[in-house]
Structure formats: structure tokens, C-alpha cells
Amino acid sequence: MKPFHFGPTTAPLYGVFHPAHQQQGRVPAVLLCNPFGVEAIRAFRIYRILAEKLAAAGSPVLRFDYTGAGNSAGDDAAFCVARAVEDILLAHKELVDISGAARVAWLGLRFGGGLALLASQHKPRGLGGLCLWDPVTDGSAYLTEMHDAHLLELSRVFDESEKSILTKRQQVDLSAEAMGFAIGPDMQADIPDLNLNVITERPARRVAVIAGGHEDALTAHLEQTGAKITTHQDEESQSWNTDAALNAFSVPRKTLDLLVETLGGLR
Amino acid sequence: MREEIIQFGDDNRLMGVLTLCPETVMDKPLVIILNAGIVHHVGPNRLHVKLARHLAQTRFDVLRFDLSGLGESLPAPPGKGYEEQSIADTRQAIDMMQERFGERQIVLAGICSGADNAYRTALEDTRVTGLILLDPYAYQNTTAQISDLAKRAQDPERWKRLAGRLLSGADEGEGTDEVMEDDNDRIPPEREVFGQQLQRLTDRSVRMLLLYTSSVRHLINASNQFQQTFREFDFSDNLEVEVLSHVDHTYTELSSQKELMSRLDGWLGG
Numbered sequence: 223m224k225p226f227h228f229g230p231t232t233a234p235l236y237g238v239f240h241p242a243h244q245q246q247g248r249v250p251a252v253l254l255c256n257p258f259g260v261e262a263i264r265a266f267r268i269y270r271i272l273a274e275k276l277a278a279a280g281s282p283v284l285r286f287d288y289t290g291a292g293n294s295a296g297d298d299a300a301f302c303v304a305r306a307v308e309d310i311l312l313a314h315k316e317l318v319d320i321s322g323a324a325r326v327a328w329l330g331l332r333f334g335g336g337l338a339l340l341a342s343q344h345k346p347r348g349l350g351g352l353c354l355w356d357p358v359t360d361g362s363a364y365l366t367e368m369h370d371a372h373l374l375e376l377s378r379v380f381d382e383s384e385k386s387i388l389t390k391r392q393q394v395d396l397s398a399e400a401m402g403f404a405i406g407p408d409m410q411a412d413i414p415d416l417n418l419n420v421i422t423e424r425p426a427r428r429v430a431v432i433a434g435g436h437e438d439a440l441t442a443h444l445e446q447t448g449a450k451i452t453t454h455q456d457e458e459s460q461s462w463n464t465d466a467a468l469n470a471f472s473v474p475r476k477t478l479d480l481l482v483e484t485l486g487g488l489r
Numbered sequence: 490m491r492e493e494i495i496q497f498g499d500d501n502r503l504m505g506v507l508t509l510c511p512e513t514v515m516d517k518p519l520v521i522i523l524n525a526g527i528v529h530h531v532g533p534n535r536l537h538v539k540l541a542r543h544l545a546q547t548r549f550d551v552l553r554f555d556l557s558g559l560g561e562s563l564p565a566p567p568g569k570g571y572e573e574q575s576i577a578d579t580r581q582a583i584d585m586m587q588e589r590f591g592e593r594q595i596v597l598a599g600i601c602s603g604a605d606n607a608y609r610t611a612l613e614d615t616r617v618t619g620l621i622l623l624d625p626y627a628y629q630n631t632t633a634q635i636s637d638l639a640k641r642a643q644d645p646e647r648w649k650r651l652a653g654r655l656l657s658g659a660d661e662g663e664g665t666d667e668v669m670e671d672d673n674d675r676i677p678p679e680r681e682v683f684g685q686q687l688q689r690l691t692d693r694s695v696r697m698l699l700l701y702t703s704s705v706r707h708l709i710n711a712s713n714q715f716q717q718t719f720r721e722f723d724f725s726d727n728l729e730v731e732v733l734s735h736v737d738h739t740y741t742e743l744s745s746q747k748e749l750m751s752r753l754d755g756w757l758g759g
Binding site for chain 1: 494
């Protein structure tokens with residue numbers, strides 16, 4: 223495991239490269255695309271363990287933080303859809319350069335799934351498959367969901383009604399934050415760009431969807447682009463996404479096994 | 490401001506990120522931020538990154554790192570318990586920082602279990618001259634209990650919410666007044682022991698800032714309650730306590746993050 227900086231020296235991205243334990247000829251390299259905000263913090267452990275498992279199964283792996291997220295340069299407000307898409311393309315090239323892999327599969331979790339779909343439209347050389355795990359495919363609806371979750375969380379931790387929370391924060395621009403993270407002007411402006419209508423090209427030859435239960439429109443849309451879609455149901459696949467899971471060492475083993483098998487087949 | 494990934498400790502097992510102020514300021518302490526629970530070194534709500542970068546802009550060199558087996562750090566060989574290993578890891582972080590920057594003063598900072606580990610390390614390592622403890626151990630205080638119950642009883646919406654949860658068959662433990670996210674599985678030392686340990690630290694001239702949030706409001710909800718709870722001790726001016734009752738445990742709101750930074754600026758003299 224090798225943590226390092228890559229990308230522009232003035233605004234470096236943070237990445238961790240996991241070399242394959244034993245390179246297998248037909249197994250792709252894997253790029254892990256993070257979710258956004260609090261979901262990225264919650265996903266850290268499962269991504270790290272997944273990267274280790276994939277490396278043990280023969281895939282070189284790169285996980286990384288977008289601009290304005292995690293350890294990468296930029297404050298929260300620097301994060302936006304357009305920049306995150308550029309970061310995925312940059313990370314893809316970095317992974318190809320350091321691993322020498324001819325084929326790369328991307329895993330996109332939640333918001334990272336939507337971003338990976340957008341980035342795939344740029345047709346980066348070597349992208350063989352996409353695995354979308356409970357993907358967000360409507361940016362505006364997601365932002366509303368995050369704002370609602372923010373209010374609900376404040377109501378829970380302060381044990382006050384949402385009405386009371388809102389009354390006390392009349393001077394606060396609640397559209398500019400969600401669940402601990404700033405939502406900058408760029409993100410507010412370009413988050414509607416994350417939607418299925420802009421996916422007009424086949425994202426990759428093979429697309430696997432780990433279902434969160436609302437992917438019918440997504441799979442129908444992607445089939446129209448000519449991609450070969452497989453869907454996988456996994457009842458444990460959302461269990462990582464809670465504060466309780468963040469503070470527990472357990473990770474959903476079945477989901478990890480499913481992801482290793484699915485990603486290994488995306489070549 | 491520049492950041493550097495660093496691996497250190499036995500077999501380079503520990504990993505952290507140094508956030509460096511643009512120019513070396515020898516009279517400023519080195520700041521080390523410890524894991525909050527088992528969240529990696531980015532911190533809950535990316536708070537450790539935000540704090541480190543803010544402090545670097547105000548001329549501090551800052552390390553945030555992962556204890557053995559957490560985040561990007563590798564597990565330690567078996568032999569030490571969690572507390573012992575956490576102290577050993579933190580002391581290795583201090584070794585690395587002083588080798589790199591010279592024998593400057595050390596300030597340890599942490600939320601929740603991070604506060605506990607910072608405080609335990611300070612008891613064993615005299616190089617630590619400052620502690621920033623966010624939601625450290627808190628002890629039952631009758632005044633706090635009464636005022637918390639009184640405040641809750643005045644909120645009619647609270648009873649509606651509670652009734653709604655019960656009627657809908659929602660998990661009874663979730664969100665009810667008694668179950669707060671304050672101390673998870675933390676086992677605090679006896680009140681007297683904690684007081685004696687704080688006394689040892691203040692007698693050693695260790696400066697301490699203790700900030701309590703709403704997550705422990707049933708234990709402490711006004712700063713003078715701390716003095717009441719430890720009335721037999723004299724911590725002098727080395728120990729400051731503040732209660733931020735409008736702030737949650739992980740500083741979720743941006744306004745609370747800004748307030749924390751401003752409070753630290755004042756205390757550190759940034």
C-alpha cells in the first residue's frame with residue numbers, strides 16, 4: 223500500500239495505490255470512486271478493505287480523494303461535479319501509468335457512481351467496465367436528500383423539532399451546507415448536471431449494478447446505450463452508510479465478496 | 490501551506506499527514522491531532538483536515554495520523570492493549586515531530602476517544618505541554634441534570650416526537666433522551682482519579698482546554714459545573730473549560746466548525 227500525491231503540484235490529489243499481490247493476466251486494475259461528504263467518510267474503511275481484497279485477488283487498485291474532499295487539496299467548497307469528473311479521469315490515467323494495466327474497471331459508490339458515469343462519457347482509454355454501487359443518478363434530488371438528512375440529524379442530536387432548528391437558524395444559509403460539509407457555489411450550480419439524460423454514450427462495454435432498490439430507470443437507460451448490464455441484489459450493501467457503522471469495525475463481508483467477484487469480471 | 494504524507498514509527502507502520510505552515514516559527518508548539526473513535530485521520534466531517542489547514546495558516550505545524558490498525562496505519566504486533574498501544578503510537582508521533590522540527594512544545598488534540606488518548610499520553614510524557622480535549626470525560630452533576638430535564642420538559646414537540654416513535658413501533662432506544670452519543674463505550678476513571686490526574690498535569694504547567702458539547706448536556710451544561718464537580722482541586726489558570734451547548738459532538742454545522750477554530754486561535758494564541 224503506497225499513499226502518495228498526484229495531479230497538479232499546486233492542488234495535489236491524495237491517492238493510495240495497492241499493487242496486486244500477484245498480477246493475474248485477465249483481471250483488470252480497479253479505480254475506486256468515492257461518494258460525497260459524510261458518505262465518503264463512512265465508506266473509507268470498506269474501500270480500504272476492498273482494495274486489499276482486490277489486490278490479493280490480482281488487481282492493482284487506486285483509491286483517491288477528489289479536489290475539496292478527504293486529504294486532497296481544496297476546502298469543501300472546491301468540490302463540484304465538473305472538477306470531480308476531471309479528477310476521476312486524472313486518477314484513471316495515474317492508475318494506468320503506475321500499474322501498466324491494459325484494462326481498468328471503475329467502482330462508483332453512491333455519488334461516486336453518478337460521477338463515474340459522467341466521466342465514462344469522456345471515453346478514457348482502457349476503461350473496460352463500470353460497477354455502480356447504489357449509484358446516485360439525480361444530483362438535484364440527492365442534494366435535497368442531503369439537506370433533509372442534515373435537518374433530521376440536527377433535530378436528533380439536539381432533541382428539538384425541525385421547526386425549532388430552522389427557527390434558530392434563520393440567519394444561516396442552509397443551502398450552503400449538508401451533514402458537516404460546505405456545498406460551494408460551483409457544486410450548487412453544477413449538481414443538476416448529474417442526471418441520466420446526459421449519459422448518451424455507452425459508458426463501458428460491461429456495467430454491473432449493485433442495487434440499492436431504485437435502479438430500474440438506470441438499467442433501462444444504460445441498456446439503450448448498448449452496454450451489457452448485470453444487476454446484483456445484496457441486502458447488506460447499504461449497511462455501511464450509517465453513523466453506527468462508522469463507529470464499528472464490522473464491514474459487510476458478503477458485499478465485499480460480491481464486489482471482488484463482480485469487479486474481477488469487468489475486463 | 491504544504492502537506493506531506495509521512496510514514497513513521499516501528500517498521501514505518503504509522504501513517505499521517507503533515508500540514509506545514511509556510512515559514513518555520515520555532516516558538517510555536519507542534520500540534521498533533523489524534524483519531525476520533527475509529528474514524529481515519531481526515532476526521533469526522535473532515536474536521537481534522539480543516540483544523541490542520543487552519544492552524545497551519547496561523548503558523549503552526551500540524552500532524553494528523555492514524556493509530557495502529559486504524560485508517561491507513563497497519564496493525565501493531567500483539568502484546569499491548571488498546572490504551573497502552575495508543576499511548577505508544579502517540580509517543581512515536583511526538584518522537585517523529587521533534588526529530589523533524591526540533592524539541593518544540595507539543596500540543597495534543599482530539600475528540601472523544603481522541604481526547605482520552607491525548608490526555609493519557611500527557612500523563613506519561615512530559616514533552617506534552619498542552620491539551621485540546623473535545624468532549625473529554627464528563628461526570629454527573631446534579632445541576633446539569635436538573636436544568637437539562639427542565640429544558641426538555643418545556644418542549645412540547647419533544648413529547649409529540651417521542652409518542653410518535655412509540656406509536657410507530659420505532660426502535661425505542663433511538664433518539665430518546667437517555668441514549669445520547671456521548672461516550673459510546675468509554676469507561677471514565679473515577680471522578681477523584683480524573684481530578685487528581687488533571688491536578689498532576691496543571692501542577693506540571695500543562696495548559697488544557699476542555700470543550701464540552703451538547704452530547705454530554707445531561708452531565709455538564711454550564712462551565713461553572715466543572716468547578717463544582719471538582720471543587721476540592723485547584724487547577725489554576727492552566728485549565729479552561731467551556732460548554733458549547735449549541736454544538737453537536739462532531740461539529741456538524743459549519744458555524745460550529747468556525748467557532749471551534751476561532752476558539753482554538755484564542756487559546757493557542759494564533
